Amino acid sequence: MIEIDPVKCVGCGACVRICPPKALTIEVNEKETILKYFIGRCIFCWMCVQTCPQKAIKTTNKFELSAVDVHELQMELVHNTVKCRVCGKPFITSKFVKEVGRRLNGGFKDDLLYVCPTCRRKLTAKKIATKVTGVE
Numbered sequence: 001m002i003e004i005d006p007v008k009c010v011g012c013g014a015c016v017r018i019c020p021p022k023a024l025t026i027e028v029n030e031k032e033t034i035l036k037y038f039i040g041r042c043i044f045c046w047m048c049v050q051t052c053p054q055k056a057i058k059t060t061n062k063f064e065l066s067a068v069d070v071h072e073l074q075m076e077l078v079h080n081t082v083k084c085r086v087c088g089k090p091f092i093t094s095k096f097v098k099e100v101g102r103r104l105n106g107g108f109k110d111d112l113l114y115v116c117p118t119c120r121r122k123l124t125a126k127k128i129a130t131k132v133t134g135v136e
């Protein structure tokens with residue numbers, strides 16, 4: 001099975017998108033972003049290990065994975081959720097926003113870090129339209 005380091009993981013969801021059988025899933029609600037690993041679905045392909053930008057997932061030699069209770073095959077990692085400062089929709093974890101800010105080292109305006117991708121696209125389109133037409 002794999003193991004996810006709760007300190008290194010920022011809840012970016014890259015492992016979820018790459019996981020072929022959807023053994024990894026992510027749930028975003030108003031307060032929390034929950035990364036779930038269901039061992040019962042894992043095919044041990046290690047694609048998540050190779051994909052994680054934080055190197056938070058590692059392979060282990062734990063292979064005796066049968067359980068009486070199905071809940072024992074489910075692991076969860078909980079992060080705080082950040083809401084978009086434009087539309088108010090929860091969209092990413094606070095740890096992820098901080099990590100992006102750290103990696104870009106001020107290369108991205110701080111206020112845009114807290115704007116969801118949909119609103120960011122709209123704001124950028126508006127800015128370009130204003131520049132081209134001169135109309136606010």
Ligand code: SF4
Nearest residue numbers: 009010012013015052
């Ligand atoms: S790819 Fe890595 S950092 Fe991103 S959610 Fe998965 S384990 Fe966490």
Ligand code: SF4
Nearest residue numbers: 019042043045046048
């Ligand atoms: S090892 Fe493969 S199947 Fe298992 S969680 Fe990672 S990507 Fe998904």
